[in-house]
Amino acid sequence: MTVHPSPVLRSLASAQPADQAAVRRSNLALVLRHLGARGSRSRAGIAADTGLNKATVSSLVAELVDRGLVREGEPHRAGAVGRPGKDVALDGRCVGGIGVEVNVDYLTAVVLDLTSTVLFEQRVALDVPSLPPEDVLDAVAGLTSRAIRECERRDVLPVGVTVAIPALVDVAAGVVAFAPNLRWRDVPVVRGLADRLTGPLAEHPMPIRVANDANLAALGEHAMGGVAGTADLVHLTGGMGVGAGVISGGRLLGGAEGFSGEVGHIQLDPAGHECGCGRRGCWETLVGMAGMLRLAADADDPVSDPALGLDQRLDMIRCRAETGDRRTLDALERVGAGLGVGAAILINFVNPRAVVLGGYFACLGPYLLGPMRAELRARVIAPDIGGCRVELSTLGFAAASRGGANAALEAVFDDPAIVPIRSAARVSATGSG
Incomplete structure (x- = not known):
């Protein structure tokens, strides 16, 4: 699989005179990123593509092999003459x-x-809005500890944790500024999680970061989803709320303060239902999962019970649609049309190559795509919907967590030397830069 390292959360080092060790680290990162973006290459190909000389490439590759970050294939002959x-x-x-x-x-x-x-994956049901943030962070720390223990069991070095939250996030401060659907304000997530993980972090020092879930989901799709590598895409989260992560020219659009993507709060119906943000008629009140359930079921219906697992609730909706339940089908048609209304605004604005429907939108996509595409054809100004296609996410509810894991791995692409050499056999690997 070709991996597309993402630019999210990458810290830019201050300009300083580079010594030999710094130059070597930079070159190690160059080679590793090149292999991540381009796939398997010969040493000669790496040298030609990066501009490094062949001797330097051989030394760098040897060190990356010793650090367990790259592997060598079987010898082959590139032509009729020369060494394999x-x-x-x-x-x-x-x-x-x-x-x-x-x-x-x-x-x-x-x-x-x-x-x-994927080395480890676990999802647990939790009614987050009903709990104090401190209790939620306790649960997050417990789940993160299980992930770290699985890394230890597999002899894998954990290099970072990225937490995805449907919120306005101050990434630099590690604080959730406002999460209306969680009922959180000014929650210091990074500090709170670090305080709860003192033991595991003592064993495995690593950065903890927090970011908006829609942005991380877009990065997950760009790195490993069905549209991986697409330079211009919009990912729409489908949860209780709605957010958008936008990749433009291969880079995440974060905004001046990192608060971009809050498309769920575009007001489409000023007289509509009250939103968690305190306003009325936001897009997510029409197409978010809460809005869909309000249309499809009564308040005492089991599908509206947050104590049930998400998959179980969506299976109930899907089963009702498959058996032709009129109320369910009408609800999904209205949600699909509402998706088209909001997505048309985004397509007219950023002209993506693809709009990816994530979360519950992907689960119920076959019932949403028809009415959504009809609205897009009616509302997008450019011919043929501006060359945009609508895709169902292959990652579904996993997109944000996968994007977070990819973001955590950026530390290795930035500086491969943070991974210790696993074999001391090649002392010469640290020789030339």
């Missing part, structure tokens, strides 16, 4: 990035290695 060559490919099974998602009615944790292989 070996292709080099990304490995990284020895390192793990941890992504955690906090949402209205569940928590998720996932561990990915550098090739995006």
Whole structure:
């Protein structure tokens, strides 16, 4: 699988005179990112693509092999003459990035290695809005600890934790400024989680970060979803609320303060239902899961019970749709049309190549796509919907946690030397830069 390292949460080092060790670290990162973006390459190919000389590439590859970050293939002959060559490919099974998602009615944790292989994944039901933030952070710390223990069991080095939350997030401060659907304000997530993970962090020092779930979901789709590598895409989260992560030119659009993507609070009906943000008629009151359930079922219906698992509730809705329940089908048609109304605004504004429907939108996509596309054809100004296609996420509810895990792995792409050498056999690997 080709991995597309994401630019999210990458810290930019201050400009300083570079010594030999710094130059080598930079070159290690260059080679590792190149293999992540381009896939398996020969040493000669890496040298030609990066501008590094062949001797330097050989030294760098040897060190990356010793750190367990790349592997060499079987020897082969590139032509009729010359020594057999070996292709080099990304490995990284020895390192793990941890992504955690906090949402209205569940928590998720996932561990990915550098090739995006899932090493651990667990989702637990939790009625987050009914609990104090401190209790939720206790549960998050417990789930994160289980992910760290699984890394230890597999002899995998955890290199970071990224927490995805449906909220306005001050990424630099590690604080959730406002999460209307969780009923959180000014919650110091990073500090709170670090305080609860003192033991695991003492064993495995690593950064903890928090970011908006829609932005991380977009990065997850861009890195490993069905539209992986698409340079211009919009990912729409489908949960109790609605958010959008926008990738433009291969980069996440975060905004001046990192607060972009709050499309669920575009007001479409000023006289509509009250939103968790305190306003009326926001887009998410029409198409968020809470809005869909309000249309499809009464308040005392089991599908409206947050104590039930999310998959179970969605299975009930799907089963009713499959058996032709009129109320369910009408509700899904209205939600699909509402999705088209809001998505048309985004397509007219950013002209993406793809709009990806995530979360519950992906689960119930077959019932939403028809009315959504009809609205898009009627409302998008550019011909043929501006060349945009609508796709159902292949990651579903896992997109944000996977994006978080990929973001955590950025630390390795930034500086491969944070991963210790697993074999002392090649002392010469640290020789030339």
